[in-house]
Structure formats: structure tokens, C-alpha cells
Amino acid sequence: MTEEIIIAGFGRQGVLSMGKILAYSGIMQDQEVSWMPSYGPEMRGGTANVTVILSDERISSPILNFYDSAIILNQQSMDKFEQSVKPGGVLIYDGNGISRHPARTDIKIYRVDAADEAARLGLTKIFNMIVLGGYLKVKPIVKLENVILGLKKSLPHRYHNLIPDNEKAILRGMEIIEEVKV
Amino acid sequence: MGELRLMKGNEAIGEAAIRAGVDAYFGYPITPQSEVIEYLMAEKPYERTGMVVLQAESEVASINMVYGAAATGKKVMTSSSSPGVSLMMEGVSYIAGAELPCVLVNVVRGGPGLGTIQPSQADYFQATKGGGHGDYRMIVLAPASVQEMSDFVKLAFELAFRYRNPAMILSDGVIGQMMEKVELFDPLPRWTEEQITKLSPWATTGKPSTRERNIITSLDLRPHVQEQRNIKLQNKYAIIQEKEVRCEKIACDDAEYLIVAYGSSARIAQKTLDIARAQGIKLGLLRAITLWPFPSKQIHELLDHVKGILTVELSAGQMVEDVRLAVEGKVNVAFYGRMGGMIYTPEEILDVLKAKIIGE
Amino acid sequence: MAEIRMEDITRPENLVYKKTPLMTDNILSYCPGCGHGTAHRIIMEVVEELGLQENTIGVCPVGCSVLAYDFMNVDMQQAAHGRAPALATGIKRTWPNRTVFTYQGDGDLAAIGTAETIHVCNRGENFTMIFINNGIYGMTGGQMAPTTLEGMKSSTCPYGRDVQTMGHPLKMTEVVATLPGTFFVSRQAVHTPSAVRKAKKAIRMAFENQRDKKGGISFVEIVSNCNSGWKMRPVDANHWMEQNMFPFFPLGDLKVDGKLVK
Ligand SMILES: Cc1ncc(C[n+]2csc(CCOP(=O)(O)OP(=O)(O)O)c2C)c(N)n1
Numbered sequence: 001m002t003e004e005i006i007i008a009g010f011g012r013q014g015v016l017s018m019g020k021i022l023a024y025s026g027i028m029q030d031q032e033v034s035w036m037p038s039y040g041p042e043m044r045g046g047t048a049n050v051t052v053i054l055s056d057e058r059i060s061s062p063i064l065n066f067y068d069s070a071i072i073l074n075q076q077s078m079d080k081f082e083q084s085v086k087p088g089g090v091l092i093y094d095g096n097g098i099s100r101h102p103a104r105t106d107i108k109i110y111r112v113d114a115a116d117e118a119a120r121l122g123l124t125k126i127f128n129m130i131v132l133g134g135y136l137k138v139k140p141i142v143k144l145e146n147v148i149l150g151l152k153k154s155l156p157h158r159y160h161n162l163i164p165d166n167e168k169a170i171l172r173g174m175e176i177i178e179e180v181k182v
Numbered sequence: 183m184g185e186l187r188l189m190k191g192n193e194a195i196g197e198a199a200i201r202a203g204v205d206a207y208f209g210y211p212i213t214p215q216s217e218v219i220e221y222l223m224a225e226k227p228y229e230r231t232g233m234v235v236l237q238a239e240s241e242v243a244s245i246n247m248v249y250g251a252a253a254t255g256k257k258v259m260t261s262s263s264s265p266g267v268s269l270m271m272e273g274v275s276y277i278a279g280a281e282l283p284c285v286l287v288n289v290v291r292g293g294p295g296l297g298t299i300q301p302s303q304a305d306y307f308q309a310t311k312g313g314g315h316g317d318y319r320m321i322v323l324a325p326a327s328v329q330e331m332s333d334f335v336k337l338a339f340e341l342a343f344r345y346r347n348p349a350m351i352l353s354d355g356v357i358g359q360m361m362e363k364v365e366l367f368d369p370l371p372r373w374t375e376e377q378i379t380k381l382s383p384w385a386t387t388g389k390p391s392t393r394e395r396n397i398i399t400s401l402d403l404r405p406h407v408q409e410q411r412n413i414k415l416q417n418k419y420a421i422i423q424e425k426e427v428r429c430e431k432i433a434c435d436d437a438e439y440l441i442v443a444y445g446s447s448a449r450i451a452q453k454t455l456d457i458a459r460a461q462g463i464k465l466g467l468l469r470a471i472t473l474w475p476f477p478s479k480q481i482h483e484l485l486d487h488v489k490g491i492l493t494v495e496l497s498a499g500q501m502v503e504d505v506r507l508a509v510e511g512k513v514n515v516a517f518y519g520r521m522g523g524m525i526y527t528p529e530e531i532l533d534v535l536k537a538k539i540i541g542e
Numbered sequence: 543m544a545e546i547r548m549e550d551i552t553r554p555e556n557l558v559y560k561k562t563p564l565m566t567d568n569i570l571s572y573c574p575g576c577g578h579g580t581a582h583r584i585i586m587e588v589v590e591e592l593g594l595q596e597n598t599i600g601v602c603p604v605g606c607s608v609l610a611y612d613f614m615n616v617d618m619q620q621a622a623h624g625r626a627p628a629l630a631t632g633i634k635r636t637w638p639n640r641t642v643f644t645y646q647g648d649g650d651l652a653a654i655g656t657a658e659t660i661h662v663c664n665r666g667e668n669f670t671m672i673f674i675n676n677g678i679y680g681m682t683g684g685q686m687a688p689t690t691l692e693g694m695k696s697s698t699c700p701y702g703r704d705v706q707t708m709g710h711p712l713k714m715t716e717v718v719a720t721l722p723g724t725f726f727v728s729r730q731a732v733h734t735p736s737a738v739r740k741a742k743k744a745i746r747m748a749f750e751n752q753r754d755k756k757g758g759i760s761f762v763e764i765v766s767n768c769n770s771g772w773k774m775r776p777v778d779a780n781h782w783m784e785q786n787m788f789p790f791f792p793l794g795d796l797k798v799d800g801k802l803v804k
């Protein structure tokens with residue numbers, strides 16, 4: 001199994017940390033992983049993206065053109081990455097701030113309104129975990145218990161008390177994600 | 183099995199330095215490698231092993247701090263990125279001339295000049311052909327994964343001390359910024375004073391009454407003596423070329439076509455290889471691990487079945503010159519590169535391979 | 543109610559402020575609330591007011607202001623990290639009638655470029671140096687600068703600057719004031735309207751000295767915030783600067799007409 005994912009949005013949406021948790025979850029189940037961010041001043045409030053690969057085999061290129069799954073959290077990223085999903089692949093997006101919705105018919109499209117849901121739950125800081133939950137519902141490539149282990153590894157100790165909230169957010173994401181028919 | 187962690191390439195360099203028993207790191211911040219010194223500062227290695235970490239006022243200062251400490255037999259290193267490494271080149275020439283072991287890391291970015299902070303491989307010439315003045319060589323290792331960023335710190339020190347020569351880890355923004363799974367090697371203790379004087383009797387550790395004074399210098403004004411020094415250096419380099427070449431051959435046994443690449447490019451080309459093989463193209467990949475000494479013989483040996491070679495580099499074409507020298511005109515060697523921080527995709531490389539090497 | 547139209551408001555007699563044409567229309571790349579933008583503007587206003595636009599050559603550093611040439615509408619050069627004073631020396635020695643200035647951050651001027659700084663100030667080159675001291679390396683993401691205060695945190699002193707091992711914050715402006723080759727040395731800020739007025743006066747003095755060939759470097763430090771690097775909101779950063787930076791880097795003139803003030 002190899003899963004090639006792009007996660008893209010604004011710098012402060014927790015794009016990079018979502019990728020990191022996913023990568024750590026992969027390690028927890030003995031997979032090979034890579035996490036390749038965009039870097040540099042463009043990240044100051046601007047767009048950020050990260051390519052995450054989980055595989056049972058040695059990973060070749062950490063930089064890709066086409067992805068099995070795209071998780072898209074702002075309009076710029078939609079414009080940039082919609083066409084990069086492999087035919088038959090998956091595109092997941094948060095409708096918040098999206099003015100031009102995805103239109104491809106050769107991929108599966110899902111919507112998870114995580115920003116709204118996070119505000120409702122009072123969990124805006126871990127909005128990205130709702131998105132992650134949605135993704136894991138569609139692509140259960142890592143077990144929830146390994147995600148929790150991954151969270152423990154990637155969060156500094158002083159934030160470990162937040163893990164139950166993170167778990168709650170993931171479960172909520174799994175509930176609210178919906179397939180969109182174009 | 184060693185401890186498993188998810189780390190950035192730059193952080194792996196920092197952690198490996200502590201574990202390799204390094205005595206001191208001197209550096210100056212520059213993107214895309216500032217995480218090395220940031221990681222070291224956060225880890226408090228002075229508490230873990232007694233290792234010194236100092237932010238210098240410039241790369242000129244960093245490399246000369248390395249020079250001073252290396253001349254006392256200590257394990258010392260620095261890291262920087264292209265513009266900073268250019269500043270260090272004078273110091274490297276002195277270090278090579280004085281035959282001192284040390285490790286430098288260059289996390290290459292696009293140039294020339296201030297260039298860009300995005301990844302590049304355009305410092306190959308600087309690393310392998312000199313960079314500073316005079317006839318000297320650095321041992322150059324090119325990691326292609328975060329695992330190798332860690333492992334090569336240890337290896338680079340082994341080689342540096344075995345040959346009393348500076349060794350460089352030539353990486354780039356892809357490998358430096360990327361996170362992968364790393365299996366960390368078990369920590370080595372720092373050398374004691376007795377170990378240092380035994381291992382490096384040439385070191386200027388303070389003259390006891392039992393030996394003559396040690397002098398570390400690259401200078402000799404008598405031309406015939408300076409020539410002898412140079413010959414001694416060249417003899418040493420010949421031994422390194424004989425013994426220390428490293429490369430990885432992937433799917434080369436039955437290959438009709440070959441890609442030669444190193445570092446991040448080799449990772450991208452490996453995907454090209456997967457796609458090509460799925461299309462029935464007999465493609466192989468030779469990944470150079472030591473850039474100096476260069477795997478010329480290893481490339482030449484493949485020419486009994488390889489009909490054409492594509493060299494891919496994130497530059498205008500530097501290593502390709504060494505590939506052509508190795509091939510001696512026996513087969514066609516084409517080149518494909520991107521510059522200024524742009525990166526090719528696996529598919530792009532395959533298209534070029536088909537156009538320039540395989541033909542219709 | 544009568545309709546208010548834009549044309550009725552934007553009449554010449556209503557004009558209270560106009561951007562100097564010596565600032566280009568390019569959008570500033572600085573973080574909101576950063577002092578660099580204001581510093582750029584008052585330098586360019588002074589150059590305009592003194593009628594020096596056609597005569598001026600600026601040198602930008604490596605740092606957040608590396609792209610100052612995108613914003614300052616005069617001839618500009620871009621130096622390697624720390625070397626701006628050397629470039630300026632080359633320019634001024636071969637074009638003595640041009641107005642030359644450098645614009646540098648604390649890492650550029652007081653760490654990697656210390657030697658260049660000291661020596662132009664010692665040789666008494668006749669150009670103007672503007673020194674933006676924000677106590678941190680902004681461009682590279684918040685590492686320790688030579689001017690980082692004792693105990694202050696940065697990404698390369700995450701437990702606070704320990705002066706025993708990392709050295710003391712460097713008062714470069716005090717150092718250059720003692721050198722015989724400086725003619726005017728002043729420390730200012732740009733975080734309030736009154737501070738901006740004073741800073742502009744000092745910068746004007748620094749350019750006039752050069753124009754009038756008074757001989758020697760005219761050096762103006764501007765203590766500024768780096769809200770991104772300090773990880774504070776802009777307003778908090780300005781308060782923090784007043785409470786912590788100003789006591790260590792007190793504002794005011796240090797040397798006027800070649801004589802130490804205090
Ligand atoms: C030779 C060299 N070393 C390091 C760098 C990386 N670098 C770019 S800007 C900078 C420091 C900038 O800090 P400062 O001068 O205080 O300016 P600020 O960004 O805070 O305005 C460094 C270390 C470089 N460009 N060249």
C-alpha cells in the first residue's frame with residue numbers, strides 16, 4: 001500500500017501539523033513515511049502545503065505531481081491542486097471560504113465543514129483534527145489508536161491533556177464528512 | 183534496533199552530532215538549514231554530553247573556530263547553506279592544507295549570489311573541485327534521505343579522522359526540510375583527553391616534556407618542501423579514491439538505459455524508474471553517494487549493457503562532466519536539470535529520457 | 543442628505559498627507575506593524591526634501607530589508623550579508639559627489655558585518671548609515687542577534703540569552719560613537735508620531751552632513767520592533783520595546799558635529 005497525499009491551506013490552519021500527525025501514525029504501524037513541506041517566507045500568513053506519503057515499501061520521490069488524495073483548505077490551494085488528484089482519487093475540502101467548488105467528475109469529492117464545526121464545538125485550535133477525521137473516514141489507512149499514539153509522539157508533553165479533545169474532533173470529522181456529487 | 187523518530191533532515195544532523203560524540207558545533211543562521219543550530223540549542227547538548235554549541239558572528243568566524251578546534255584533535259563541525267559556505271571556502275583550503283579532520287554540512291539553495299532559499303544542487307563544483315584555492319580535495323557525501331543525514335554525520339567523522347581531511351555532507355533544501363522516519367544510532371561518548379592525544383598525536387593539545395612541539399600550518403615557503411607536501415596530499419587523495427567510493431545501484435543488472443543522480447534528485451529519479459519499468463523500459467539508476475571520490479569505475483562497468491545515460495541534477499549540469507569523463511565517449515550521456523529552486527517531477531525526467539536517450 | 547462624492551473630498555486644498563514619490567507603489571513585504579516600512583518612508587522623504595533623488599545611491603543588506611530596492615525609488619545596490627559598508631566605500635570613493643547610504647539590520651551590521659562597520663567608521667568614510675535594531679534576525683525566522691537582550695528568547699537561545707556563553711547584547715552605536723571617523727551618531731525610534739518626527743530630524747541631519755562634506759560617517763540607529771520574531775502582536779511589541787529595549791538602548795544623540803554628547 002502506498003498513499004500519496006497533499007494537504008494545502010493557509011499557514012495558520014495547522015496544515016503542517018496535520019501532516020506530521022499522519023506521518024507519525026504511519027510510523028506507529030511500521031510504515032515508511034515522508035513529510036515534505038513548502039518552506040520559506042511565503043509561509044508567513046500565506047499558503048502552506050505539505051506532501052505526506054505513507055507506504056509499506058521504501059519511498060522514492062518525496063516530491064510529487066499527482067496525488068491519491070488532496071485535502072484542500074483554501075481557494076488558492078483549490079485552484080492549484082484540484083487538477084493534481086489522480087483519476088479515481090479523492091479530494092476533500094472545507095467549504096469555508098471556497099467560492100469555486102471542485103468540478104471534476106473522474107474523482108471522488110468530499111466536503112467536511114470543519115471550520116464551522118470547530119467554532120460550534122469551541123475547538124477552533126484543533127480544527128485540523130476534524131479535517132483529519134473526515135479524511136480517515138474516507139481513507140482508513142491508519143488505525144485510530146495509532147493516530148492517538150502519533151499525537152502523543154508529535155505533541156510536546158505539556159499538551160498531552162488536549163489529546164481527548166483531539167480524539168473528539170477526529171470522531172466528529174468522521175461523522176460530518178459528506179460525499180459531494182458534481 | 184535504535185530509537186525511531188520522525189525528524190527533519192536538519193534536525194537529524196543536529197541529533198546525530200550529539201550522538202556522534204562531537205565536541206563542538208559553530209554556526210551562523212541561514213535558511214534552509216537554521217534548524218541545525220536551533221535543534222542543537224534547544225537540546226542543550228552541553229548538558230547531555232558536554233558538547234559546545236556557539237552561534238558565531240559570521241561563517242568566516244564559524245569555519246575558523248572549526249579550524250582552531252580541529253587543530254587540537256577535537257571532533258568539530260559547522261553547517262551552512264550556499265552563500266555561507268562560499269564564505270567558508272578560504273578556511274576550508276587552510277584546513278585541507280593543514281590536514282585537519284572536520285565535518286561541514288552544506289544544505290544547498292539556489293544561486294548564484296543570494297539566489298533563493300529553495301533547493302538546488304548547484305554547489306557540486308564548489309564541493310568536489312575545490313571551491314577554495316590550491317590543489318586540495320574534500321570527501322563529499324550526498325545523503326538522499328533523513329536516515330542518511332543522520333548516518334553520514336558519523337561516517338563523515340570516521341572518514342575525516344581516518345584521512346585527516348575535511349569531509350562535507352552535501353545536502354539540499356529537500357532533504358534538510360523533509361521529515362522521515364530515522365533510526366538513530368546509539369550514542370558514542372566524546373573522546374577523553376588521553377584518547378585524543380593517542381588518536382591524534384599531531385594535535386596541538388599542549389606540549390608535554392615527552393614530545394616535540396606540534397605545529398599546525400599549511401605554510402612552507404621553500405618550494406621544494408611545499409611541493410613534497412602537495413605530493414603527500416595527492417598520494418592521500420589517491421588512496422581515498424581507491425578505497426572510499428560509495429554508490430547505490432538500483433535495477434542496474436539488466437538496464438539498457440541508466441540515470442545517474444545524487445541526493446534529492448536520486449529520490450525523484452527513483453520514481454521515474456518505477457514508472458519506466460511499469461512501461462517495460464529497462465531503466466536503471468546509479469546513485470552517487472560519494473561525489474568525491476566519484477564512482478567513475480562503477481559507472482564504466484555498466485557500459486557492457488547500458489546504451490545511453492541521462493544525468494539529472496538541480497543545476498545547469500555539473501556532475502554530468504564527471505559522468506562523461508567516466509564514460510569516455512563510449513555511450514551517449516545527456517543531461518537534464520532545473521535551476522533556481524525549481525524541481526523536476528518524475529514524469530518530466532521520463533519524458534526527457536525518452537526524447538534524448540531512448541529515441542522513438 | 544446630499545450625496546458625498548469622492549471628488550469633493552480629494553481636492554488639493556484638503557490634502558494633509560501625500561506619499562513621497564520616492565516610495566514606489568509596490569506593496570511592502572514587511573509584516574503589519576513592523577518598523578522597517580516607516581523607516582524606509584522617512585529616509586525617502588528626507589532624500590526628496592533635500593532634492594537628492596537623482597544623486598543618491600543606496601545599498602541594501604541581507605535581512606528583511608533585502609528587498610528595500612523594491613520600495614525605495616532611487617538607485618540601489620544589494621550587498622552580500624554584512625558587506626554593505628564595503629560596497630558603500632567603493633561607491634563613495636569613486637563617486638565622491640554622490641549621496642550614498644547603507645540600510646542594515648543588527649545581524650548584518652553588528653554580527654557578520656562588524657569588521658566592515660568598524661572600519662568605515664574608523665576611516666571616516668563620508669556616507670550615511672541607517673541601522674535598524676530589532677534585537678533579532680527577522681528574515682531567517684527569529685534567531686538570536688548581537689543585540690538580543692539578556693534573557694530574551696529566540697530560536698537559537700530558546701531558554702533566553704545567557705550572556706555567559708552567548709555574549710552580551712552589543713551596543714554598536716556606542717562603539718562607533720567612540721571612533722574618530724564618525725561625525726554624527728544618534729539613536730531613534732519610529733513607533734509613535736513624535737518618535738518618527740525626531741527620527742526624521744536625525745536622518746535629515748545625517749544626509750545634510752554628507753551633502754555638506756562634513757567628513758565622517760553619519761550613523762542613525764533606529765530601535766524597532768520585530769513582532770513576528772518576538773512572537774507578539776504589533777501593539778504589544780511596541781510596549782515591550784519601550785519597557786525593555788529603550789532602557790538598554792536609550793534614545794537620543796550620542797555624537798554631534800564630531801563631538802560626543804555626554
Ligand atoms: C553569508 C550569509 N549568511 C547567512 C545568511 C542568512 N541570513 C539572511 S538575513 C540574516 C539575518 C538578518 O537579521 P538582521 O540583519 O537583524 O535583519 P532583520 O531581518 O531583522 O531586519 C541571515 C543570518 C545569508 N544570507 N548570507
Ligand code: SF4
Pocket residue numbers: 571572573575576577578606676680681767768769770771
Ligand atoms: S520578520 Fe520582523 S523585521 Fe521582518 S518584516 Fe516581520 S516584523 Fe519586520
